[in-house]
Amino acid sequence: MVETIAFSGSIFCDAALQLGEGPAFDPATGIAWWHNIKGKELHELHLESGAKRVHAMPFLSSVIAVIDPERQLIVSDDGLFVREIKSGTLTKFGALEDKPGNRSNDGRVHVSGSLWVGTMGRTAEKGAGAIYHVAGSTVTKLYDGVSIPNSICFSPDGKTAYFVDSMVNRIMRVDLDPATGLPTGDATVFSDQSGNPGDVDGSVCDADGLIWNARWGQGAVDVYSPDGTWLKRYAVPASQSSCPAFIGAKAxxxxxxxxxxxxxxEARAADPHAGKTFDLGIIVNGRFEPAFVL
Structure with missing residues (x-):
């Protein structure tokens, strides 16, 4: 275990969400986006003005990515959708799998413009989910029998992917073809966290290759070096911290x-900031997420 660094940040948004997840930032508009999966909501907040909007969704959405200045990709339990930013109109783009009992969970766009995204059972049934690679309209199953797919992120050069099954809690790494985002070998253990409390949840990889991981159940963001060394832990004032994202004009x-x-x-009374969204309050060497290529 590493020493925990006290929280020095602020509440980014005080809306208490049942399952806040999948944050993302669009540098072209200065807007941060995130999901309330179980509440069927998409939240947006303009950093400079503080203007906040909440969009009701017709499904359980968990991933959002830029396509171009007018459109976004939304991943949900009903498949892949293109969302018109101005009108909010949703157009079905494709399906991930034919499993009505599943929903989407963690996902991220690779530098090639392809997407990795995981699915899971609605009540986290063991082995019900999978991790997929989406390139345009082509969907390829990468890993099957996953219970809670999380921590999907990529090295800045696109040559390495990281992911986890939070029910197992061993962060995995795999070499990739940087031109496609497809694995070129077998996945190996990057950091075995199975003996430590809390679940490895969502992650982002910064410009230096450091992995920033939200630790569900521990109210923390952990930092790992590219060689798997657990470097730091930053406290978050909500026990079920779920996913980080780089924001701001400089990420x-x-x-x-x-x-x-x-x-x-009783648990909510003891955890009064549960479901809120936070600014960690430190300077990081982040990077902007690539756009998804249709």
Whole structure:
């Protein structure tokens, strides 16, 4: 275990979400986006003005990515959709799998413009999900029998992917073809966290190749070096921290989502910031996410 660095940040948004997840930032508009998966909401906040909007969604969405200045990719339990930013109109783009009991979870765009995204059972049934590679309309299953896919992120050069099954808690790494985002070998253990408390949840990889991981159940963001060394832990004032994203004009800030899912009244009273979204309050050497290529 590493020493925990006290929280020095602020509440980025005080809306308490049942399952805050999938944050992303669009540098062209200065808007941060994130999901309330179980609440069927898409949240947006303009950093400079503080203007906030909440969009009701017709499904359980978990991933959002830029396509171009007018459009976004949305991944949900009903498949892949193109969303018109101005009108909010959703157009079905494709399907991931034919498993009505599943929903999408963690995902991220690779430098090639392809997408990695995971699916899972709605109540985290063991082995019900998978991790997929999406290149345009072509969907390829990469890993099957996954219970809670998380921590999907990529090295800045696109040559390495990281991912985890949070039910197993061993962060994996695999070599990639940087031109396609497809694996070129077998996945190996990057960091075995199975003996430590809390679940490895969402991650981002910064410009130096450091992995920033939200630790569900521990109220923290952990930092790992590219060789797997666990370097630091930053406290977050909500126990179920779920996913980070680089934000700001220089991608030098880190927002972190959280959740109150599965908490009873007593647990929520003891965790008053559960479900809120935070600015970690430190300077990071982040980078902007690539656009998804249709």
């Amino acid at each position: 030098d800030r880190l927002m972190v989502t959280s959740a109150w899912a599965d908490m009873d009244d």
